[in-house]
Amino acid sequence: MAHAIVSSLLDQLKSIAQDQVKEKWRLVTGVEQEVGKLTTNLQAIQAVLEDAEQRQMKQDKAVTLWLDQLRDASYDIEDVLEEWITETRKLQLDEGGDDDDALALAPPKKKVCSFFRAASNYLGGFKQLILRDDVAVKISEISEKLDGVATRKDMFKFVENVSNNVKKPERVRTTSLIDEGEVFGRDDEKNELLGKLLGESGEQHPHIISLVGLGGIGKTTLAQLAYNNDE
Structure with a gap:
């Protein structure tokens, strides 16, 4: 279960990164660092989840609690990322005309509810996405929350990629040796x-x-x- 959630989050972060490259968007520095930290921590956690889930099956209560904390953090991240991706898609659709005109003609409600304060700042050919303050705070908070989960995993000394570390017996090659x-x-x-x-x-x-x-x-x-x- 946890493995599926973490994999989904990494896919969403990958999608965001691909959009950045494709659409030439640049995130403000602080947010970009937090997104990078999210990805790094999720990858580190993903590497030990197999061992963690096996130990959970053996009724390890401490590991079970850690997995519950991971799920809670993952759901929070998922909520923010889904909103982010949805609003980014809307932004792509809204870019049919001139960016300044689109912002000027947008209804007041849309201006207030937009995930981004603006999307028309051009820096060296890149459009800089300026997140609303509350959204930037959310990203920082969920990154800090996941950072705590990632740090606590070291207490359990999980083994990375258990199935990959188990040496599989080599299949004996057979042949008909005819005299x-x-x-x-x-x-x-x-x-x-x-x-x-x-x-x-x-x-x-x-x-x-x-x-x-x-x-x-x-x-x-x-x-x-x-x-x-x-x-």
Whole structure:
């Protein structure tokens, strides 16, 4: 459950970053740093969630409490990011005309309720998104809250990527090692098979031959004999 929430948040942050690049938006410095911290902390938490959830299943109450705190923080982050993405999409749609005219003609209610105070400040070719003060405060608060959760995870000494650290047994390779000296009575079949494989047109149009029959009659042995032939 927690793993799914954290993954979703990272996807949303990635979407915001992609919008920044695509639309040439620049966040004010303080907010951009908080968004970067959110991403870093979520990635660090994601790396240990598998171990944390396994320990929760073993009735570790302290870990269960930590996961509950993570969920609470994640839901708060999700609320702000969803609002952010929604308003960003609206901003993209509203940019059909001149930015200054669009802001001037916008209804008073829209000006007050807008997620951004303005979107028409151009700095070096970038549009700087100036967040409302209360929204910037929210981002700072949720970043601080998640920072506390990320710091507390170190108390539990979680193991990162448990499934990836478990060494999986290598699959034993099998092959049919044929001792031709112990194979009797298959010369005719072997020569017939080689004749079909190495016929006059064999080099220009290689043949593909299927060996079909009941199990245990020596299909693999015959194929191995032909394959090992020097011709």
